[in-house]
Structures are given as structure tokens and as C-alpha cells.
Amino acid sequence: MASVVVAPTAAFAAPNFKAPFPCGQRWTYSHHSAEVRQALDFVRADGGVTGGTPVMASAAGTAYRFSQPSGAGNYIAIEHGGGWKTYYFHLTSYSVPDGAVVQQGQQIGITGTTGNSSGPHIHYEQLLNGVGQVIAINGVSLAPYPGSYNQRYLTSDNCGGAPAGAKYYAGSPTDFSGDGKDDIV
Structure with missing residues (x-):
């Protein structure tokens, strides 16, 4: 009787996540x-107003809209x-339709304070297979997390999507369709 050996599936490396707020902002x-x-909860620390600031996709993928009052x-x-999945909570409004492929x-939205929130901020999470991960931006962990604001800061270099005509290959973290074909973004 022959035995079957099943090799474990290799985990995909995390996308190179960027800050979830506009380029140059601190x-x-x-x-x-x-x-x-x-x-992590993010609020502006560069003199700008948090509420009403755009929320940016920290990596390319397919965006889904939800509401949980x-x-x-x-x-x-x-x-x-x-x-891999990311969450962006408490938005005042959405900037993309449900199911949109984003760069x-x-x-993707506007910073707000909807739901169970005490003030405008971006509540941000990175998950792998449904399990929350320690947040990393540009491949660098933000842990240990501070327990209050104004102890640690992040300036965004999230300055835009992939160049026109960029190709992502099947099986990569950016193979959005999962159809085994190259996705051209």
C-alpha cells in the first residue's frame, strides 16, 4: 500500500505594506x-486635521465595503x-465601489468616526488567514506598540500605485483574481 505525502503549502510573504494615509503626512x-x-489607531501629527483626510490602500488588492454601526x-x-487582508475602520465615506480592484x-475612503469610536482616526489591521499580525510598514515592525499617542510617529511614503502596465503573476500576493493568470494592473 502506497502512502501519500502531502507537502505543506508555503506561506506567501506579506505585501510591502505602506502607511494607510497620504504621502508625506506625519x-x-x-x-x-x-x-x-x-x-493600531492613527491620528495626524503634522498640524493637519485627522477627520476628512483620505485613507489610502496600504497594498494593492480587492476592496470590499462593510458597515457595522x-x-x-x-x-x-x-x-x-x-x-493577507487589511482593515480600515470608522470611515466617514467610501471612495471606491464594493469589489473594486485598488492599487x-x-x-479608498475618508477618515472619520463612525461606529464605536471616540473621535476621528484610522483603525488599521493586517491579517494573515484571518489572524491579526503585528503591523509592519515597509517591512519594518511597528512593535512594540505605544499605549498612547505622541510617543511614536510615522511619515507616509505611500505615494501611488504600481506603474502603468505592471504585471503581477499568478500565485503571488498580488494575484487578485486567483484564476492562475497574470493580472495586469
């Missing part, structure tokens, strides 16, 4: 101790492929 971030997820409020989940650096 924001501070914190993690609330009551939050069980690996989430008693929790996350209006939010977007972006599926990046390879089991890194593309505006």
Missing part, C-alpha cells in the same frame, strides 16, 4: 490595551492574496 499611532486584536462603523477590507496608494 501621523502618530497607539494601541488600546482593551483591544485584543493587533490593531455598533462597532467598526463604515469600513473597508482589502484582500491582497496569499491569505497601493489609491484613496
Whole structure:
């Protein structure tokens, strides 16, 4: 009787996530101790107003719109492929239709305070196969997370999407369709 050996599936490397706010802006971030997820909340620290600021896709993928009035409020989940997903909570409004393919650096919503929120901010999460991950921007972990604002800062270099005509290959974290064909963005 022949035995079958099943090799484990290799995990996809994380996309090169960028900050979820516009290029050149400086924001501070914190993690609330009551939050069980690996989430960060971002607010502006460069003299600009947080509420009404665009929220940017931190990596390319397919964006889905949701509303949870008693929790996350209006939010977007972006599926990046390879089991990776990001969340953007408490949006005042959406900037893309449900199911839209978005590029890194593309505006997906407007920062707000919908749902269970005490003020305008971007609640941001990175998940792998549904499990919250320690947030990394440009491949660098932001841990250990500060417990309050104005202890750590991040300036965005999320300055736009992939160049026109860029190709992403099947099986990569940016194979959005999962159809085994190259996706041209």
C-alpha cells in the first residue's frame, strides 16, 4: 500500500505594506490595551486635521465595503492574496465601489468616526488567514506598540500605485483574481 505525502503549502510573504494615509503626512499611532486584536489607531501629527483626510490602500488588492454601526462603523477590507487582508475602520465615506480592484496608494475612503469610536482616526489591521499580525510598514515592525499617542510617529511614503502596465503573476500576493493568470494592473 502506497502512502501519500502531502507537502505543506508555503506561506506567501506579506505585501510591502505602506502607511494607510497620504504621502508625506506625519501621523502618530497607539494601541488600546482593551483591544485584543493587533490593531493600531492613527491620528495626524503634522498640524493637519485627522477627520476628512483620505485613507489610502496600504497594498494593492480587492476592496470590499462593510458597515457595522455598533462597532467598526463604515469600513473597508482589502484582500491582497496569499491569505493577507487589511482593515480600515470608522470611515466617514467610501471612495471606491464594493469589489473594486485598488492599487497601493489609491484613496479608498475618508477618515472619520463612525461606529464605536471616540473621535476621528484610522483603525488599521493586517491579517494573515484571518489572524491579526503585528503591523509592519515597509517591512519594518511597528512593535512594540505605544499605549498612547505622541510617543511614536510615522511619515507616509505611500505615494501611488504600481506603474502603468505592471504585471503581477499568478500565485503571488498580488494575484487578485486567483484564476492562475497574470493580472495586469
